[in-house]
Amino acid sequence: MTGRFISFEGIDGAGKSTQIASIAAWFRARGDEVVLTREPGGTALAEQLRALVLNQPMDALTELLLMFAGRRDHLQALIQPALAAGRTVLCDRFTDSSFAYQGGGRGLPLSMLEPLADWVQAGTEPELTFWFDLPPAVAAARRAGAREADRIEAQQLDFFERARAGFAARAAQAPQRVVRIDASLSPDAVWQQVEAVLAQRYPAC
């Protein structure tokens, strides 16, 4: 793997999408070729799975399997070829979201998630993950002003509390990879934190 693989995580409404455009611009200014992508989704097949998983009723295990099925296609068809070509892949959500939402939120056991992550990723892991962290009530207020809720966004606050705890557990397990950003601040203050991490991790040559 020669390119950079960076992921962005957090509960719905944390402000990931708002920051990713600036992050893409930061890497492009350094001369990187940037690929912006997302999960669930990122390929034609995975986008079809996204439409199903965000809108159709299903049980938690089906939801988990569809997330990982889409991830497999996304890795094979888009992420791994882009990394092999030396590109910088910026991915709005990746496997940490499965641990937070299907593990924490839905309560599926880690013993179910861990082997799936191993099989599907086969060693491909983000080198850096920004975790945009904020209280679920603040995120819910932001979402309410922005758009209509999908099947997962329509969950109650306690679901997002468990998902937030799931992200915290992932950050504690991988402190070198996962950087917590205080996402409750203004967009400018959030950007200052992100930019400081980028400047420290990727100093100018």
Ligand SMILES: Nc1ncnc2c1ncn2[C@@H]1O[C@H](COP(=O)(O)OP(=O)(O)OP(=O)(O)O)[C@@H](O)[C@H]1O
């Ligand atoms: N730091 C911020 N302070 C206040 N509002 C914000 C901030 N960042 C983003 N917002 C607003 O909150 C809403 C959600 O932001 P955004 O879509 O970036 O979140 P997200 O993490 O990408 O959400 P999702 O994961 O559900 O797609 C938008 O209306 C956006 O303008």
Ligand SMILES: Cc1cn([C@H]2C[C@H](O)[C@@H](COP(=O)(O)O)O2)c(=O)[nH]c1=O
């Ligand atoms: C990758 C992934 C995502 N989810 C959830 C998290 C969000 O509620 C939606 C995606 O919506 P977004 O607006 O694009 O953030 O999917 C999940 O539950 N499990 C996953 O693995």
